[in-house]
Amino acid sequence: MRAAEGARVLAVDVAPAPPEGAPGGVEYLRGDVSAEHTWERVAAWGPIDVIVSNAAAVEVAPAHETTLESWNRQLGVGLTAAFLAARTLLPRMETGSMVLTSSVHALVGLPGHPAYAAAKGGLTALTRQLAVEYGPAVRVNCVLPGPIMTPAWDRVDDEGRAGSVRATVLGRFGTPGEVAAVIAFLASDEAAFMTGAGAGVVVDGGWSIVKDSA
């Protein structure tokens, strides 16, 4: 159920305020998802039926130029945050669903993303693990988006964007709404017999099935 349909929704982000154009009816908590106390604040907010673990941090550099601080930061936001959310909230849920946002980076290697890829691959394994530990009460699934037009692409130039679009079958970026629709489906009773789908729910316009060897 969405905020527009009457659900109480809490968005958690480090940004000082929600972005312009954020949907109405969503409450906002400023917090660092990689910090334990943030999840205690979420637990205090009210009973939780659905968790969507979606934040990420990307710092582009090859492995030999990635500092330990950068590695820990990216793993903290991209992987540890999902663990902290699960550890804090899943034992308190008698029923419900958790959806983790991984990436096609969990499936293929791309230069300059060692920590991001490790975090995203870790999320797919964590999904299966949490599904086993907290089922049947709570279902846990994971989506793997491909190129989706969000502010994350602000740092990519036109050539880089065009290359990513060319690498899809559908010939375009996906929209945040197209990923949100899949997350909403996985969180809902429509997906009542799905749990532990750690690497199967790819939302990438065919990006991960194309290999141009010409």
Ligand SMILES: NC(=O)c1ccc[n+]([C@@H]2O[C@H](COP(=O)([O-])OP(=O)(O)OC[C@H]3O[C@@H](n4cnc5c(N)ncnc54)[C@H](O)[C@@H]3O)[C@@H](O)[C@H]2O)c1
């Ligand atoms: N956009 C894409 O092409 C794409 C592709 C594959 C996967 N994804 C995944 O989708 C998810 C959403 O990505 P996006 O494109 O909207 O990214 P984005 O960079 O536009 O947004 C990331 C959000 O995470 C927040 N954030 C960063 N560190 C945080 C922290 N410590 N605590 C709380 N919030 C924090 C940022 O403030 C920002 O609002 C991410 O998990 C990303 O890896 C995106």
